[in-house]
Amino acid sequence: LQYFDHMQPNQQDKEPLLAVNPQRYSSIYQENDQLIRAIRLYAKRNVSSKRYQHIKGVVKTAKKLAKRFLVPLDGCAIAAWAHDIAREWDPALFGTYLEIRGYAPHEDEIANPIFLHGRTAAIILKERFGVVDSEILSAVTHHTLGNEELGDLGKVLYIADYMEPGRKYITKEFFESLLTQPTLNHLIQTIYQELSAKEKDFHPQTIAFFKACRLE
Numbered sequence: 001l002q003y004f005d006h007m008q009p010n011q012q013d014k015e016p017l018l019a020v021n022p023q024r025y026s027s028i029y030q031e032n033d034q035l036i037r038a039i040r041l042y043a044k045r046n047v048s049s050k051r052y053q054h055i056k057g058v059v060k061t062a063k064k065l066a067k068r069f070l071v072p073l074d075g076c077a078i079a080a081w082a083h084d085i086a087r088e089w090d091p092a093l094f095g096t097y098l099e100i101r102g103y104a105p106h107e108d109e110i111a112n113p114i115f116l117h118g119r120t121a122a123i124i125l126k127e128r129f130g131v132v133d134s135e136i137l138s139a140v141t142h143h144t145l146g147n148e149e150l151g152d153l154g155k156v157l158y159i160a161d162y163m164e165p166g167r168k169y170i171t172k173e174f175f176e177s178l179l180t181q182p183t184l185n186h187l188i189q190t191i192y193q194e195l196s197a198k199e200k201d202f203h204p205q206t207i208a209f210f211k212a213c214r215l216e
């Protein structure tokens, strides 16, 4: 009750329950806002301005989806700000960086080291920003190919990365139509249909992800 004492009545209505007693996501930063600011700054310093614009678009879209489908808002924002922070590394560096930390890249990751930018970003989140939330780390790790283990937060990031307004293939109408879908799985199935029309070969991990998101 005390929490609301200093708030205007209309503020109470604006943010749904998500904003009350939010989970703290970092062992280093006291407040999620501080954490988010630090990751945003890190992103700005480590990617081109074009990619930073993309990241901003993903954050905006992820927050919209979080509110629409009642997924923790701060968690989605953190995952979205962080997902591409390692995207502009020299791909030759991913292998060693991850091997030192006990991860042995798969054959397809050795052939396409850029697949490893999500996993690398997740490690930066953990080591540098003190984030240990498994949903966030998994979302960031698997944002490129998807993965059957992804929960709602991971689905939000996957969808936001695909449909952020900077993406050329997303018209305003298609964007709005995506937001009217009844569930995250419906959204994923719509994206799957769009992708199937253009792409023939999906990564096995992506196929497993789309299967896991099948409508009941």
Ligand SMILES: [Fe+2]
Binding pocket: 083, 084, 087, 117, 118, 143, 144
């Ligand atoms: Fe990415």
Ligand SMILES: [Fe+2]
Binding pocket: 054, 058, 083, 084, 161
């Ligand atoms: Fe991205």
